Amino acid sequence: MKENNMLMWDETLFKESDVFELDYLPDYFPHRDSQLNAIRYALKPAIRGGRPLNCLLFGPPGTGKTSASLKIFDELKEYTDKVLTVKVNCQIDSTRFAVISRIYKSVMGVAPPASGVSFNRIFDKLTKKLIDVDKVLVVVLDDINYLFYEGHADEVMYSLLRAHEQYPGSKISVIAIVNDPEVIYGFDKRVSSVFLPEEIEFPRYELSEIKDILDDRIMRGFFPNVVTDDAKDQMANFVNESGDLRVGVDLLKRSGLNAEKRASRKVEIEDVKKAYSASRSLYITRMFANLTDHEKLIIRQVADTKEISAGDLYEKFNAETNIGYTRFYEIINKMISAGYVTADFSGKGSKGRTRIIRSAFKKEELADLLKEK
Numbered sequence: 499m500k501e502n503n504m505l506m507w508d509e510t511l512f513k514e515s516d517v518f519e520l521d522y523l524p525d526y527f528p529h530r531d532s533q534l535n536a537i538r539y540a541l542k543p544a545i546r547g548g549r550p551l552n553c554l555l556f557g558p559p560g561t562g563k564t565s566a567s568l569k570i571f572d573e574l575k576e577y578t579d580k581v582l583t584v585k586v587n588c589q590i591d592s593t594r595f596a597v598i599s600r601i602y603k604s605v606m607g608v609a610p611p612a613s614g615v616s617f618n619r620i621f622d623k624l625t626k627k628l629i630d631v632d633k634v635l636v637v638v639l640d641d642i643n644y645l646f647y648e649g650h651a652d653e654v655m656y657s658l659l660r661a662h663e664q665y666p667g668s669k670i671s672v673i674a675i676v677n678d679p680e681v682i683y684g685f686d687k688r689v690s691s692v693f694l695p696e697e698i699e700f701p702r703y704e705l706s707e708i709k710d711i712l713d714d715r716i717m718r719g720f721f722p723n724v725v726t727d728d729a730k731d732q733m734a735n736f737v738n739e740s741g742d743l744r745v746g747v748d749l750l751k752r753s754g755l756n757a758e759k760r761a762s763r764k765v766e767i768e769d770v771k772k773a774y775s776a777s778r779s780l781y782i783t784r785m786f787a788n789l790t791d792h793e794k795l796i797i798r799q800v801a802d803t804k805e806i807s808a809g810d811l812y813e814k815f816n817a818e819t820n821i822g823y824t825r826f827y828e829i830i831n832k833m834i835s836a837g838y839v840t841a842d843f844s845g846k847g848s849k850g851r852t853r854i855i856r857s858a859f860k861k862e863e864l865a866d867l868l869k870e871k
């Protein structure tokens with residue numbers, strides 16, 4: 499009898515669609531043991547009621563920084579009730595008042611009044627509560643770079659990290675999450691002298707690691723044998739272009755939905771290819787939002803050409819910004835290590851070997867983002 503490859507109306511390929519949601523915290527969290535151990539070590543003093551060490555988790559997008567901290571929070575809560583944990587998404591809460599309101603709400607169980615009350619009043623109530631109940635507070639400031647844009651980073655960090663000076667007995671520590679570790683050089687001295695974080699790097703995942711993580715998600719999320727081997731390989735190769743696991747999780751979901759749309763019982767390579775442009779544009783939009791204006795300009799200048807020598811690019815960049823060679827090289831090297839541009843040596847240059855820079859993005863992929871600038 500011929501196998502029925504068509505899906506009935508009430509059938510689905512998804513066994514557990516929650517595992518493809520971005521806030522899903524996976525049980526299986528491989529290839530991050532050293533990072534998880536480093537966070538455990540930093541938070542250990544909290545178990546004895548002490549103030550934990552501060553941490554700086556850094557690495558490219560989608561490398562598990564947020565998930566790793568949340569997993570350790572879960573572990574910690576199983577161990578002790580001495581610790582309160584809060585995650586603040588600084589892209590959403592990007593002012594001192596917003597950050598403290600978020601923490602207040604989590605600790606007190608109610609939001610502070612939206613107006614007519616000062617930061618100091620709220621902070622005062624919050625810290626007194628922590629002292630009263632004798633709890634340690636660990637705050638994750640996710641995407642902390644967003645606090646710098648309007649100049650709130652120092653005030654937020656200062657308030658949290660020096661709280662014990664004003665309120666003896668309060669114990670607050672911070673886990674700052676960021677793509678680019680250079681962010682710590684942006685803090686003012688009063689903050690950097692107390693932040694002194696454990697720096698924990700989250701490197702890009704390798705292809706074999708991506709495959710391993712995606713396989714586990716497929717096993718949990720889809721019914722058996724739904725995703726073909728070709729489709730799996732295609733997905734892993736796509737994710738490997740950016741190294742961003744978030745693209746992978748999104749790709750799995752969209753590919754499954756594409757297959758269902760065709761009423762197919764299998765997720766095939768065509769479903770993955772069709773899904774990829776939406777998943778990739780999600781990645782590019784997020785990547786772009788995290789760049790400084792100078793970095794955006796370089797990305798645009800490289801994408802405008804098929805390829806450009808490093809010297810010519812410097813001249814174009816310098817003409818618009820007046821920025822010198824050393825800083826230009828720092829920015830370009832950062833863009834290379836993030837994988838946003840590539841650099842190959844060519845034998846051609848008039849002064850010997852020259853670096854040829856190419857964009858990792860097509861001009862069209864950036865067009866909408868660049869229009870906003």
Ligand SMILES: Nc1ncnc2c1ncn2[C@@H]1O[C@H](COP(=O)(O)OP(=O)(O)OP(=O)(O)O)[C@@H](O)[C@H]1O
Pocket residue numbers: 519520521522523524526527528529530557558559560561562563564565566676677700711743744747
């Ligand atoms: N080692 C891993 N095992 C399983 N899933 C992972 C792993 N690393 C990342 N993921 C998944 O990838 C997605 C992105 O992870 P996460 O948000 O923790 O990354 P991030 O480094 O904090 O990203 P960003 O810098 O963009 O905020 C999540 O859905 C997460 O479940």
